Amino acid sequence: MTAPLLGLNGLSIAFGGLRAVQGVSLDVMPGTLTALIGPNGAGKTTLFALMSGFLQPDSGSVHFMGADITGRAPHLNARAGMTRTFQIVQPFAAQTVRENIAVGAHLHEPRRAAALAAAEAVAQRVGLASQLDKSAADLTVAGRKRLELARALATKPKLLLLDEVLAGLNPQEIAEMIPVVRAIVDDAADSGVTVLMIEHVMQAVMNLASHVWVLAQGQLIASGTPGEVTSDPKVIEAYLGPGAAARLQGTQLPGTQLPGRDT
Amino acid sequence: MTRDIAAIVLFAAGVLGLTAVADSGVVLTFVMMALYATLMAQAWNMLGGYGGQFSFGHALFFGTGAYMQAIAQLNLGLNAWVALALAVVAAAGVGLFVGALTFRYGLKGSYFALVTLAFAEVFRILAVSVGFTGGGVGLMLPLQESFANLQFSSRKGYIVLVLGFVVAALLVTAWLRHSRFGAQLQAVRDNEDAARAIGVDPFRVKLGAITLSGGFMGAAGAFYVQVFQYIDPSIGFGPHTSVEALVAAIVGGMGTLWGPVLGALVLHLLADFTRNLFGQLPGLNLVIYGSVLVVIVMFLPRGLSGVGRSVRDAWRARK
Numbered sequence: 001m002t003a004p005l006l007g008l009n010g011l012s013i014a015f016g017g018l019r020a021v022q023g024v025s026l027d028v029m030p031g032t033l034t035a036l037i038g039p040n041g042a043g044k045t046t047l048f049a050l051m052s053g054f055l056q057p058d059s060g061s062v063h064f065m066g067a068d069i070t071g072r073a074p075h076l077n078a079r080a081g082m083t084r085t086f087q088i089v090q091p092f093a094a095q096t097v098r099e100n101i102a103v104g105a106h107l108h109e110p111r112r113a114a115a116l117a118a119a120e121a122v123a124q125r126v127g128l129a130s131q132l133d134k135s136a137a138d139l140t141v142a143g144r145k146r147l148e149l150a151r152a153l154a155t156k157p158k159l160l161l162l163d164e165v166l167a168g169l170n171p172q173e174i175a176e177m178i179p180v181v182r183a184i185v186d187d188a189a190d191s192g193v194t195v196l197m198i199e200h201v202m203q204a205v206m207n208l209a210s211h212v213w214v215l216a217q218g219q220l221i222a223s224g225t226p227g228e229v230t231s232d233p234k235v236i237e238a239y240l241g242p243g244a245a246a247r248l249q250g251t252q253l254p255g256t257q258l259p260g261r262d263t
Numbered sequence: 264m265t266r267d268i269a270a271i272v273l274f275a276a277g278v279l280g281l282t283a284v285a286d287s288g289v290v291l292t293f294v295m296m297a298l299y300a301t302l303m304a305q306a307w308n309m310l311g312g313y314g315g316q317f318s319f320g321h322a323l324f325f326g327t328g329a330y331m332q333a334i335a336q337l338n339l340g341l342n343a344w345v346a347l348a349l350a351v352v353a354a355a356g357v358g359l360f361v362g363a364l365t366f367r368y369g370l371k372g373s374y375f376a377l378v379t380l381a382f383a384e385v386f387r388i389l390a391v392s393v394g395f396t397g398g399g400v401g402l403m404l405p406l407q408e409s410f411a412n413l414q415f416s417s418r419k420g421y422i423v424l425v426l427g428f429v430v431a432a433l434l435v436t437a438w439l440r441h442s443r444f445g446a447q448l449q450a451v452r453d454n455e456d457a458a459r460a461i462g463v464d465p466f467r468v469k470l471g472a473i474t475l476s477g478g479f480m481g482a483a484g485a486f487y488v489q490v491f492q493y494i495d496p497s498i499g500f501g502p503h504t505s506v507e508a509l510v511a512a513i514v515g516g517m518g519t520l521w522g523p524v525l526g527a528l529v530l531h532l533l534a535d536f537t538r539n540l541f542g543q544l545p546g547l548n549l550v551i552y553g554s555v556l557v558v559i560v561m562f563l564p565r566g567l568s569g570v571g572r573s574v575r576d577a578w579r580a581r582k
Contacts, residue, residue, distance in 0.1 A: 052460065054456070054459070054460075073459070073464075074459040074460055075458075075459050075462050075463055075464045075465075078459075078460060078461055078462030079462050083460060083461055083462070084460050085460070086456070086457065086460070090454045090456060090457035091453075091454070091457070092449065092450050092453035092454055092457065092458075093453055093454075094449070094452075094453050094518070095449060095450075095453065099446065099449075102446060103446050103447060103450040103458065103461060103463065104461040104462075106443045106446055106447065107461060107462035107463075109443075110443050111443075112264075112441050112442055112443065112446070115443065115446070151457075151461055152460070152461060154461070155461050155462055
């Protein structure tokens with residue numbers, strides 16, 4: 001068995017009295033596309049912040065490619081190959097799309113011209129090629145999500161942490177984005193990109209993820225294939241309230257789809 | 264990059280041409296002072312415009328450069344050119360020091376502005392109290408006009424000197440626009456968290472920017488001492504110098520190559536104009552000067568160099 005790319009061990013953090021993440025352990029295997037789901041406020045984004053170094057855990061450890069990186073600064077993690085995106089998109093609004101992506105490309109490319117060329121290539125892959133010279137502030141929500149993804153991709157990550165790249169998109173935009181995300185992992189060009197995504201759009205999770213972890217109130221309550229976790233009574237109750245699983249079983253719904261997207 | 268450099272060369276040639284043909288003292292003094300203001304504005308722009316770190320205490324670097332220029336000659340007996348190099352290095356070093364302290368603890372926005380203001384004040388008070396700065400009386404350079412002493416009998420010599428610094432500042436700014444360091448600096452300005460997530464070390468890039476900015480501001484201070492042969496604590500570290508640097512950059516357009524040049528030029532024209540027009544009514548020139556500033560800041564958020572875009576946006580918003 002291969003070693004995990006990312007390993008979390010008993011990770012916990014509390015904000016005052018709120019225990020946002022409690023004793024979370026999980027292993028992300030290289031070359032996979034996996035997902036982290038859970039109701040609003042479950043602590044998913046906090047967990048991402050702990051992995052990428054934006055927050056320091058109170059206890060527990062994070063290992064990336066075999067090295068202990070607990071609490072290491074985000075830019076050092078990015079340099080080592082772990083890049084995150086933000087749920088609330090954070091473009092460099094005063095700059096063009098091309099310049100935005102080039103900042104990511106500059107991580108491993110000191111030359112300006114080469115970074116700009118790399119930015120163009122990445123924009124091609126995420127479908128932003130026609131908007132390269134637009135100001136990032138002028139992009140639509142869907143465009144900004146793509147930009148967020150492109151900037152992270154330009155750093156040539158080994159592990160990409162995607163925080164709700166589909167939130168706020170309409171069904172057609174989601175349908176367009178799913179193959180883009182899949183291509184990141186499948187594309188032979190950068191073989192070896194592993195993706196862990198936080199996602200509420202279950203259509204995407206079912207479609208993309210080979211493995212799903214479910215977080216509720218800061219704790220992992222289930223893990224398995226998308227099919228397994230969505231039929232897990234604990235998961236259903238975490239989303240719909242106590243007794244929901246039993247009621248659903250009584251009504252014989254065909255398949256169980258988790259509701260809800262936040263935003 | 265090539266286009267920026269071409270424009271800078273053209274600008275330098277234009278200034279030199281004007282200086283060569285002009286023989287009126289008023290015009291030469293105006294050119295010299297406008298270039299000197301440009302140097303300060305461009306220094307501020309490197310950190311404030313491209314790095315988004317608004318310093319209210321750039322006099323700190325100005326005074327450091329000015330005092331170093333005077334002390335190295337008076338107390339250490341060094342040549343004026345050597346003193347100039349020392350002044351730039353000392354001001355850059357103070358920039359590095361203040362940057363290391365403030366950015367290490369993540370001071371941003373108004374907190375950073377206040378700390379820089381406080382540092383300038385602390386240095387002003389120190390300059391009054393310690394001996395080697397001449398205390399409140401200040402330091403006076405003996406008048407010995409020669410090239411070796413960096414003192415010129417004509418304004419033209421000073422213009423060439425300050426133009427050299429302005430060109431260097433413009434080239435550094437052009438480099439910020441077309442380099443990895445500059446891209447990372449602007450990324451930190453626009454969104455620090457997003458920049459960190461994609462591998463930018465905000466501490467390192469901000470530190471680089473404040474060091475560069477401090478060095479050029481120090482050059483302006485050293486230039487001041489060579490021209491006026493005098494420095495005292497309030498000229499060196501007083502808040503008016505800090506304000507002059509930032510207002511010219513903001514009025515002209517922060518985060519642009521030519522904004523600070525335009526801002527310094529327009530503000531100097533405006534100041535001279537109001538002084539000549541209302542000089543007999545003390546204070547009125549400042550009232551008018553201030554009013555025009557308010558109007559510019561209110562209606563031209565991108566500064567004078569961004570007039571075109573501001574108008575376009577306003578037009579689009581109305582439709």
